Amino acid sequence: MFGYILKKIRYFSLKNKNEYMLQNTKPGKNNSEPISPYLEKNLEVIKGILRDCSDLTIHEFNFGRDRRFKGALIFINSMVDKEGIHKNILQPLMYDALLLQDNVDMDFTKIDTIRKNFISITDNLKVTLLSDLLDNLLAGASILLINGSKEALAIKSGKRESRSIEEPGTEAVVRGPREGFVENVKVNIALIRRKIKDTDLCVEKFVIGEKSKTDVYIVYIKNVANPKLVEEIRRRLKRIKTDAILESGYIEQFIEDSPYSIFPTISNSEKPDKVAAKILEGRAAILVDGTPFVLVVPMVFVESFQSVEDYYARPYLASIMRVIRFLSYIISTLGPAIYVALTVFHQELIPTQLLISIAEGRERVPFPAILEAFLMIFTFDILREAGVRLPKAVGQTVGIVGALVLGQASVEAGLISPIMVIVVSTTAIASFAVPAQTDSGTILRYIYLALAGIAGGFGIIMGLLATLLHLASLRSFGIPYLWPIVPLDFTGLKDVFIRMPLWTMSKRPKAIVWENYDSYNQSPGLMPSPYKKDKSDSK
Amino acid sequence: MEKKMNFSIMKFFLCFFLLLTLSGCISAREINDLEIVIGMGVDKDENPGKILLTAQLVKEDTAGGASGDGSGGGDSKAYWNVSSSGKSIFDAVRQITHKTGNRLFISHNQAVIFGNDIAAEGLQEYIDYFLRAHEMRPTALILVAEEKASDILNIKPEAEEFPAFNIAKLVNSYVFTSHFYKVNMKDFASCLMGATTAQLAPLVSIIQDEDGKDIYVSGMAVFKNGKMVGKLHHDEVRGLLWVLGKVKSGVIIVSSPDEQGKAVLEIVKAKSKVTPEIEDGNIVMHIKIKEESSLSEQTTTENLADNKAFEKIQEASAEVIRQEIMAAFDISKEFNADIFGFSEMLHKKYSKEWKTIKDNWDVIYPTIELDIDIETKIIKTDLLKKPVMPSEEEN
Structure with missing residues (x-):
């Protein structure tokens, strides 16, 4: 009977998978055609796609010395900083360009020329595909289209509402930093970078969610984190095909090792100091835009019993x-x-x-x-x-x-x-x-x-x-869940039932860094002691 | 892959639930359905051939009330005694359910008291159930009543809520005087298994005074082959304990060197060593006792805290100890009961000779001689160095 039920379950799951594939390969869904050199045509297409979006602004303008070039700035007016657009995009193009000397002949149909000479917003990006254009537009960028150019410029002039950094509600401490992550992932990355100013700190970006297009970042330290771990995270993130990632819990449930287990195999935290400490141990953090909860992998069971304050x-x-x-x-x-x-x-x-x-x-x-x-x-x-x-x-x-x-x-x-x-x-x-x-x-x-x-x-x-x-x-990204108790690791036991003094813990956790398992995070023999006159020191 | 995993999960759960059904000893009993037995008494019934078993049960509805209020619930008792007669102990235990409605829960039994008549007849046949039943603890105390055991269980103590707890407390207080000692089921049974050793059990009796009746441990009952043959009084028990090395503490009273008053010593430490020896067919037990005590009280004006006085007191206290030992030995000869366990010591040291000794043990025992060597020492005088009296210079 079990066999019959299992068969049914497998049949339906396969059927659903096929239906999902069919749904996503329907024509018209995919906007991977290139941007046309004709501005009129581009605007037509964009207007067609976003026809029901009342907050879309398309600002057509002429510019250049004799205003013979045509351009258009497209943005979603609820998401951008209008003042910044006026000051940094429209003013240079429409007015400053007039002041150019006659003998300077610039080809304003080249997007690179405009980008290099007029746009004073640093966060800009050249796009050639219509789909990229739309993605950036919907993410809050202003799109500059020039008649005659096959490229468009996505200028990230967006303003982002962000909560101020507060003490997190979940992990209150008596001693320790009071700051906590916020919903804005950029701020969160900055918070981590403030703690780890290292060239090896890698921040890899993924965009996950067919509709939400959520930014997901993997943050780890190269040469400390196990490369296989990072590769495994990438692989698991890439296979997520879902409409939306609204919270890091979505990611957690799609990438965890044992979905049937009642024990979590991915830890989460709201505290930058905690996440930074774990990254420094060789773990990798997964930051998801829109939530203050940052995932950290791999997780071991005893981690649940450790608090930042212990250290x-x-x-x-x-x-x-x-x-x-x-x-x-x-x-x-x-x-x-x-x-x-x-x-x-x-x-x-x-x-x-x-x-x-x-x-x-x-x-x-x-x-x-x-x-x-x-x-x-x-x-x-x-x-x-x-x-x-x-x-x-x-x-x-x-x-x-x-x-x-x-x-x-x-x-x-x-x-x-x-x-x-x-x-x-x-x-x-x-x-x-x-x-x-x-x-x-x-x-x-x-x-x-x-x-x-x-x-x-x-x-x-x-x-x-x-x-x-x-x-x-249980395993969490290849690490035995009960490590360092099972398998027994004496160096790991320094930080399980008792917390040994910091100067005794000079090696990174063996199971987590794995390949460079004898890597030191501090020089051994840091035990503090008052200055003693050595025999070799004395004359 | 997925199928395999799901299947193993199924198998796991199947095994797991099978294991649960395999547990043979599922015996859930709610705590309020228990009749918690805290003491038991065994007497002879009026009908010949039957025994009367008395069980002391906790009355759960009033037990906490009395302890919680402090003042107590007036005449309401926290316990009740149920008796039932039966052809054997187990028979009686089951017959008690006619009165209680629930099966007795004997795991928390503190003490088993045997009546005088049962003890005289012999405990051998009655002790079996108390060791065999899985709910019985071998650490339950065994006692003998000077009268009927049920009467002992019926006396409500002043300070304690439950008579059985009170009795257990009394027996455990032997450490202060060494006038008796506690014997539990296991000890008694292992003594019973030795062919020649005598068994002992504390003897409890009731004393009547103006305020009412009280329970009192009056000494120890001496058994031979499970049958009670006599009684050891307090000092005789201590004489026995000196030899066994089980004296924990106690008071020795000697007259002071100037004969004006008394010096009272408290035993701090006592050790003993017994070595049997057979000389020309005579058995001599060499008993060596080392005792340390403190001067705890004096009723004379003489300053006892000097070496001369100490020596005299030490000699006198050694004499007291010797007398106690001889008293115990004399009475054991009278009963012809080897309460000291000399037979076991001989068995260990002279295992060849033992075979011949064993058969005539009853004849040989009274002929044993004791060679007692006692070393006593006063190690402190507690808080005072001099007696409380006007100093001589002022006179």
Whole structure:
């Protein structure tokens, strides 16, 4: 029966693929014809294609010494900086050209002549194909067409609304830079470049999305990042054929290694310092226009438990916090499951006094412990979701109502035992300690709870084993997901459960840089020490 | 490729769910359906050939209330004792469900108390269930009641909520006096398996005073082959513990060198070494005891904190220890019960001779001689160096 279903699924997916191919090869869709030398004809074509665009401006003008040349400036008036166009394109062409000496004879039908002599906007581009022309036009460029020229000039005079750089909402720090990425990808690249001023820093551009034509950049450091990794990212990006990339999550879901896994294999961040640090380790960042969330590949599991602050603070507290984060992940996934397993299956493992007080608390509870736990976790998830979606002003009300519903009222009504409230609230708090794994933690919590309800401790162990097997099988762009624990790498372990002092971590992560695996990021022996008079120093 | 992967996922889930069904011991029980047993008592029933089992259960609806309010719920008790008679312990355990409605949950049992009559008849036949049942813990304490075990479980302690916890606490307090010691099921069973060694179990009794009844550990019951043959009093138990090297702490009282008052010592550390020796067919046990104590109290004006006084006190305390050991040995000879475990020591050292000794052990035991060598030392005088009295210069 499975075979039949699989066959059907494959049949439909193949059918869909064919239909998609057919749809995209329909005639008229492709504007890859060259620009004609006749201005009138070009304008006709463009007007024809963009006939329903009321915000399209076509400004025809004559210029040159005796105004015998004809030109047209085309732009979408909602996207350009009009003042800049007047000042930097139209004024030089229409007025400054008049002031030319008689003996200077310029061929104004050559786009290069205009580009080199009159256009003072640096960000310009020669286009020869109509499709390129339209792409640039729709991206906010002003198109300069000259009668008699087979080329057009796309001048990027666009203005771009951009949010100012603020502290990101998702990754707040006590110590560390407060800046965060914004929606404008140019700004984001600048933010990274400010951190890494290196000639080897590469910024490769891709345009993805048939309709959105979103700019996607791969940023990495040549000679540090594994070339195969970069090649693999390019390959995966190129195969994306979709209408739109609206957020980096789209890219993530199209290029991730294990789409069926509940664990993310691509990390994301809003913080330039974090992304820069990862690029410096040999990873590659994927920046997507229109979102402050930058993807970083490859990702390993322990990365979820690392915070930028670990490296800014001195190593002792940072190491304790690491351990606390690991523990909270365990608590957040296993808390209710262990409680249910203990109280339903293994009561002999609970200390006698505790057992008595749990039994006393559950005396009036009408539900089995497993249902009680499900109800509580479910209620908590509802509250969390509601709290996120609601406007901030109303959000507090949800918290108060939630505290009353979850805590006091349900216990007083005898629906929930007080210990269950403690277990679930501890679980809830712990789940926020590891933001990168909140998704997987939430799902695992339900799975483990169900297993604990079915088979107690045995079920939990089965679930843990399955999770471990799955984790060990995952890869992120060729890197084992559990590295450096599986496969064991002692140099990598310096930065897992404890964070060794910075001066001990002089090599880049082996699994990530791979080919130049003994590459140093700092000179060894940087341990600070006060000046000691050496024997060789003394006279 | 895709097919292969999907198929392996299917296989994985199939195996996984099969494994879940394979788990044989699925025994989910909600915690409020449990009848948590914290203490058990075994007595003889009025009907001959039957026993009366008393189980102390936690009353879940009032247990927390009493502890939470602090003042307690007046006369409402946090526990209830259920009794049932049966032809065997397990029979009685199952018959109790007629009264409780739920199966007993015995994993948290703190103590098993055997009544005087059962102990005299022999524990051998009754102890089996407590070791065999999977819910029983071998660390549950074993005790003997001087009267009926059910009466002991019925006395509500003043400070504790549950009588069974109170009894366990009392038995664990042996570390302060060494006047008895705790014996759990496992210890008792392993003693029972030795052919010649005697078994011991703390003896609890009820004392009546003005305020009501209290429970009191009065000594230890001595068993021979599982049958209770007599009782060791507090000092005799300590005599036994000196030899076994199990004295943790305790008080030794000797008269002060000037005979005006008493010097009270607290035992800090005690070690013992016993070496058996057979000389011309006579068995001599060389017992070497090293004891350290602190001067904790004195009831005389003499300054005891000097070497001369120390020596005298040390000698006197060694004499006290010797007397305690001899008292224990004498009473063990009276019962002809090898409470010290001399037989095991002989077995280890003289394994050839043991074969002949073993058969006449009961005859040989009273003829054993003890050679006791006691070394005592006072190592400190606690906070005072001199007794509290006017200094002599001022007089």
